[in-house]
Amino acid sequence: MSVISNVWDVTANTGGQLLRNAGPIVAAIAISKLLLDLWRKTLGRRRRWVRLYRRLSxxxxxxxxxxxxxxxxxxxxxxxxxxxxxxxxxxxxxxxxxxxxxxxxxxxxxxxxxxxxxxxxxxxxxxxxxxxxxxxxxxxxxxxxxxxxxxxxxxxxxxxxxxxxxxxxxxxxxxxxxxxxxxxxxxxxxxxxxxxxxxxxxxxxxxxxxxxxxxxxxxxxxxxxxxxxxxxxxxxxxxxxxxxxxxxxxxxxxxxxxxxxxxx
Structure with a gap:
């Protein structure tokens, strides 16, 4: 039982550490997506208009x-x-x-x-x-x-x-x-x-x-x-x-x- 308990403790601790490390990563991904959406709706959108207009003749x-x-x-x-x-x-x-x-x-x-x-x-x-x-x-x-x-x-x-x-x-x-x-x-x-x-x-x-x-x-x-x-x-x-x-x-x-x- 002690061996099983030790294995469980190591697994739980490692998983907990991974979850704790994943928090900032998830937050960074969410912020990146937010910034990308903002860019597409503002500067990116305006650049697209210019690019498309220049294709007209x-x-x-x-x-x-x-x-x-x-x-x-x-x-x-x-x-x-x-x-x-x-x-x-x-x-x-x-x-x-x-x-x-x-x-x-x-x-x-x-x-x-x-x-x-x-x-x-x-x-x-x-x-x-x-x-x-x-x-x-x-x-x-x-x-x-x-x-x-x-x-x-x-x-x-x-x-x-x-x-x-x-x-x-x-x-x-x-x-x-x-x-x-x-x-x-x-x-x-x-x-x-x-x-x-x-x-x-x-x-x-x-x-x-x-x-x-x-x-x-x-x-x-x-x-x-x-x-x-x-x-x-x-x-x-x-x-x-x-x-x-x-x-x-x-x-x-x-x-x-x-x-x-x-x-x-």
Whole structure:
């Protein structure tokens, strides 16, 4: 009996020691899993959006965007600058951003935009074709319009009772794959805004203006425009080969009241 008792004591003591040692290991595994889940829901998730967005390109099928981001949450019909019917699709990317794609009747992507909706989502993107000197970098929610290079090809200004949108297009020709590279501010996004006041003359019924539209303004109004460009940040980027469309009809990135309407 004494031998059996001794064996039992050794086994029990060893097991107890193992259990005592297992406690910290189990706790470490639980903490690691918690940290991994947290990473996947925050930084990892945001990195995934950037990685998927960089796989988009003009000329791809809508099905490819659906494969990357899932089924679009919102859908609406509109017309491009030549009167052709197009379809707008919008994907909310958690609480980080909105993805918008404009598709023709052939289901080909003709324009796509990314709008940041979180101060924690400020990715950097190269505007233009990689490897060309004409390309420039934009950090969503951070880069101001006054820091963009050169003069814009076109300026988009849409002002209304419930919305304000401002955008600058830089058409880079061959280095930009003959596409429009548009940096804009939309109220669906986040970031600093210093709007161009309504008393600064601009043809709001047109919305698309030449890049040097303000050269004939008074010195005071010119300073107002430059101050607004310096005080406003780019929260939306768009790549487009769509015929020029009044952003008052088809905005760069989704418009708040339209998305809200489609959500009910």
């Amino acid at each position: 003009l000329g791809l099928q809508l099905d490819y965007a659906v494969e990357l981001f899932g089924k679009a949450a919102y859908k609406a019909s509109a017309r491009d600058g030549e009167g052709n019917e197009v379809t707008e699709y919008v994907w909310p990317l958690a609480t980080d951003a909105y993805l918008q794609a404009i598709v023709g009747d052939d289901s080909i992507i003709k324009r796509y935009s990314l709008t940041t909706t979180s101060r924690w989502f400020r990715p950097r993107f190269k505007m233009g074709s990689p490897g060309n000197s004409a390309t420039f970098e934009v950090k969503l929610g951070k880069t101001s319009f006054s820091s963009l290079p050169g003069e814009p090809s076109d300026v988009y200004l849409a002002r209304g009772a419930s919305f304000y949108e401002y955008g600058e297009n830089r058409y880079l020709g061959r280095p930009g794959k003959y596409a429009d590279w548009i940096c804009s501010y939309t109220q669906m996004g986040v970031g600093r805004l210093k709007p161009i006041p309504i008393n600064v003359p601009a043809d709001d019924s047109v919305s698309r203006l030449p890049g040097n539209w303000y050269v004939n303004l008074s010195d005071a109004d010119k300073k107002t425009v430059e101050s607004a460009r310096a005080g406003s940040v780019v929260n939306t980027i768009t790549v487009s080969k769509l015929p020029h469309t009044n952003p008052g009809v088809l905005s760069f990135g989704p418009r708040f009241e339209e998305v809200e309407l489609r959500a009910h």
